[in-house]
Amino acid sequence: MVRAPCCSNMGLKKGPWTPEEDRLLISYVEKHGHENWRALPKQAANAFFWHDSISVSVGLLRCGKSCRLRWTNYLRPGIKRGNYTMEEEETIINLHETLGNRTNIAWQTKEVLDSRRWSEIASKLPGRTDNEIKNVWHTHLKKRIKPTQTVQDSPRKCQIDTPKFGSKAKAIDRKATRKPKLDCPSHGPPSPSQSLSETLTTPCTNSSNKMCETSNEDIKEEAIVTPYELSDIDDNIWSDAFFADYGTSWDDSLASFCSFSGNEDGIDFWMQVFMEAGDLS
DNA sequence: AACTCGCTCAACCGCGATCCC
DNA sequence: GGGGATCGCGGTTGAGCGAGT
Structure with a gap:
């Protein structure tokens, strides 16, 4: 079987997602659903022309696989972020033990069962993703089950036997206050309360000296990242302030986008977005 | 203050399963 | 039925960060 070429071989972008890419996705x-990830970048790329017409150099040049992963693990509505409760941790441990022991079912091999483990556990924990559960398991739950010698070997290691409620408090505190790093090395994904103009102009103060788009105040208030709603996106991205920054208007921007893209689906899509946001009638 | 070490987690990778022409 | 395309999964990686020295 010939595999689909990797996105890196097709000039598609890899690595951390930008706020603009998130918003495009x-x-x-919101408009088209998430049934066909492979087709998504092509269709969403319509947005590129429109953005480009107002000098915002963004586009969704991502492979479908990357889009699906980003949506499933990070952007999907209802995703819970932040600390796991004791109950959730116990659930993971119990399910891991249960599912991991289901090796004697005749019609399924151990390998098949093992390969389904994380998604099955995730299905029992609403708002949690299999990827996150997997990370939690590998980073501390596994160690709680099997206390390792490394704790004794290295006094600098956090105590891992009683995460969150015991001597690991320091590490958990760090986790709780940790800045999501995805979109900015220091600050993470955009808050729905941010306008795009803010994200494009807020100076970065992070130590790594890379471009940052989120204010420290936002971070304080966003210990748990709220899932996006279409209304949030529209209210904030497509704000008057945004267009003031770029010296254009809704009508001008739509007209520019239409003339650049020449794609009826794209026009319909953005028309719909604007109308739902109440910016066009 | 500078360096090292360990932890976290988003994202990538490879592969098997499934879909679809 | 064959084979390519796509999906979805677990394993792994590596940048960023904080704590310890």
Whole structure:
């Protein structure tokens, strides 16, 4: 079987997602659903022309696989972020033990069962993703089950036997206050309360000296990242302030986008977005 | 203050399963 | 039925960060 070429071989982008890419992806999924990830970048790329017409150099040049992963693990509505409760941790441990022991079912091999483990556990924990559960398991739950010698070997290691409620408090505190790093090395994904103009102009103060788009105040208030709603996106991205920054208007921007893209689906899509946001009638 | 070490977790990778022409 | 395309999964990686030295 010949595999589909990796996105890196097709000039598609890899690595951390930018706020603009997130917004393009969210907007697309809100409108078209998430049934065909492979087709998504092509269709969402319509947005590129429109953005480009107002000098915002963003586009959704991602492979479908990357889009699906980003949506499933990070942008999907209802995702819970932040600390796991004791109950959730116990559930993971119990389910891991249960599912991991289901090796004697005749019609399924151990390998098949093992390969389904994380998604099955995730299905029992609403708002948690299999990827996150997997990370939690590998980072501390596994160690709680099997206390390792490394704790004794290295006094600098956090105590891992009683995460969150015991001597690991320091590490958990760090986790709780940790800045999501995805979109900015220091600050993470955009808050729905941010306008795009803010994200494009807020100076970065992070130590790594890379471009940052989120204010420290936002971070304080966003210990748990709220899932996007279409209304949030529209209210904030497509704000008057945004267009003031770029010296254009709703009508001008739509007209520019239409003339650049020449794609009826794209026009319909953005028309719909604007109308739902109440910016066009 | 500078360096090292360990932890976290988003994202990538490879592969098997499934879909679809 | 064959084979390519796509989906979805677990394993792994590596940048960023904080704590310890």
